[in-house]
Amino acid sequence: MQGSANLNVMLKAARKAGRSLVKDFREVENLQVGTKGPGDFVSRADTAAEAILKDELMGARPNYGFLGEEGTQIEGKDPTRRWIVDPLDGTTNFLHGMPHWAISIALEHKGEIVSAVVFDPAKDEMFYAEKGAGAWMNDSQRLRVSGRTKMIETVYATGLPFGGAKYLPACLQDLARLLPVCAGVRRWGAASLDLAYVAAGRFDGYWERGLQPWDIAAGILIVREAGGFVEPIREGQDMLADGNVVAGAAGIFEPFANIIRDREA
Ligand code: 2AM
Ligand code: CA
Numbered sequence: 001m002q003g004s005a006n007l008n009v010m011l012k013a014a015r016k017a018g019r020s021l022v023k024d025f026r027e028v029e030n031l032q033v034g035t036k037g038p039g040d041f042v043s044r045a046d047t048a049a050e051a052i053l054k055d056e057l058m059g060a061r062p063n064y065g066f067l068g069e070e071g072t073q074i075e076g077k078d079p080t081r082r083w084i085v086d087p088l089d090g091t092t093n094f095l096h097g098m099p100h101w102a103i104s105i106a107l108e109h110k111g112e113i114v115s116a117v118v119f120d121p122a123k124d125e126m127f128y129a130e131k132g133a134g135a136w137m138n139d140s141q142r143l144r145v146s147g148r149t150k151m152i153e154t155v156y157a158t159g160l161p162f163g164g165a166k167y168l169p170a171c172l173q174d175l176a177r178l179l180p181v182c183a184g185v186r187r188w189g190a191a192s193l194d195l196a197y198v199a200a201g202r203f204d205g206y207w208e209r210g211l212q213p214w215d216i217a218a219g220i221l222i223v224r225e226a227g228g229f230v231e232p233i234r235e236g237q238d239m240l241a242d243g244n245v246v247a248g249a250a251g252i253f254e255p256f257a258n259i260i261r262d263r264e265a
Helices: 005-032 039-060 091-095 168-181 191-199 213-225 253-260
Strands: 065-068 081-089 102-109 112-120 125-130 134-137 155-158 184-186 205-208 229-232 245-248
Touching: 005 039, 005 081, 005 091, 005 102, 005 112, 005 125, 039 065, 039 081, 039 091, 039 102, 065 213, 081 091, 081 191, 081 213, 102 191, 102 213, 112 191, 112 213, 125 191, 125 213, 134 213, 155 168, 155 191, 168 184, 168 253, 191 205, 191 213, 191 245, 205 253, 213 229, 213 245, 229 253, 245 253
Parallel strands: 065 081, 155 184, 155 205
Antiparallel strands: 081 102, 102 112, 112 125, 125 134, 205 245, 229 245
């Protein structure tokens, strides 16, 4: 795909932050055995990755705004354009030495995501999309959501509630309704990659509650450009602000979303 100049800025920034995180990820294994644990080290890795992304993205587009998970918030001179960045999505995996984490970068223009990158440096998989130009992986692989239509053959991703039980009853109810009618549910711990995997047709669908804008901004566009649907769980909500999403391939979206929305199919 011949990407825009903005997309090329995003890809370059993701690769640079990815190199820094891969180097730090190798250290994490050594630190696991120490008494202090790798917690502080991982926080520093996360912050360093956000600084790299901020320098690259703001260096190339000084007028844009910036919203980053690690606290960088910049009002742009151009109020219509904003980077939405998660420097390390899947921090718990990173901390535990599990190679499933990503860098997520979205570009918002007038409230709409127009370019998106989700990069998994450990597997060297770069997922990206631009509005109207499709979704892609690495150099030239076009992404398409799955074509499955039989619920019993479909596999879903979700996030189980952590550190507090706010969404636990809803989540357990979802699982009780979905597990008997599908082929499985996975909890891999990085929302941006869950969405990228829906775009790639690996997962047939994904849902989760209580997410932050930087977890999902890039993934939403990648799924849509791969031909899938992403909607707020409660219809009519602003998805980025609400943080409760249901995503899936066209062939199963309706029955799947009905289960998550607790409606009869
Ligand atoms: P993070 O690593 O950037 O914080 C999905 O469950 C999302 O919740 C992840 O993308 C993850 O983003 C966030 N999250 C925060 N704390 C988590 C935890 N303890 N376990 C799993 N996910 C967590
Ligand atoms: Ca995240």
